[in-house]
Amino acid sequence: MNDGPLQLTPAGDRHLAFARDLTRRAMLPYYQEFDLLWMEEAFDQAWCWREQWLVTEGDQVLGYCSLSQDRHALYIRELHLLPTHRGRGVGSWVLEELAVWAASRRLPLLRLMVFKSNPARSLYARHGFVEMGEDECFVRMQRTIVLSQ
Template identity: 55%
Template sequence: MNGFQLRPAAIQDDLVFARDLTRSSMLRYYIRHDLLWLDEAFDVAWAGRENLLVCQGTEVLGFVSLSRDSRALYIRELHMLEAWRGQGAGAWTIGQVLAMARRERRGLLRLTVFKDNPAQALYERMGLKVVGEDECFLRMERSSAMDA
């Protein structure tokens, strides 16, 4: 048993952790794709989403940030501390979010990933397929149905 848990993030208390983790994980992609990172944009997005910390006991391993529309549950951010990457926490978190989509009767789980982000392989292993792309991003989704 891995002992992973999700717990709601405190809007203000956990914001700095999440912003710093996202910036450190994503800044190289922003630079490579000539995009501008703005702390303020992250903060505004954080305030409008459901944010959950991925924990093991009292240790925070990372976080996932979610939004919804009538058809889909969207993973907007999913980041683990470097020491926890490749340890199963990301796959476990995606499984939990997929179960959440099922419970909420949302037919799809969706996310967007930089084309050159190796996390894409994890998403594919978790059953997400590329359904669209633009200059630097892939749009991925999967059905939330049990047999998908």
């Protein structure tokens, strides 16, 4: 990491095609493995109601994350990095940053779902996420956020 500090910066509609393409390329092998249908329309609809953030380093875009929340949790709906930026600690930084965000929003949980066969499960476990349940394709994971008084 050398082009400046890592940041999460707001993503707008002009970033939709980038995010959709990155997500499709990252997730298509899992969709095929579990015989699921990738639907671009569903991605585009979710883009409108979720919080969208670019993962940046200086002026370079490394990936993006998509969030939602309810009264109890901040949900990581998507977290994808360009292949050249994986394995550099960027994903770890994003997870820790989102834990800080959850605490600042007074949300006691950080939650996500991951495909059962996705090796990112071990990254999430290293960052305090525990498996809460699973179905045929996905594992639900959550991390408890310690809220200061």
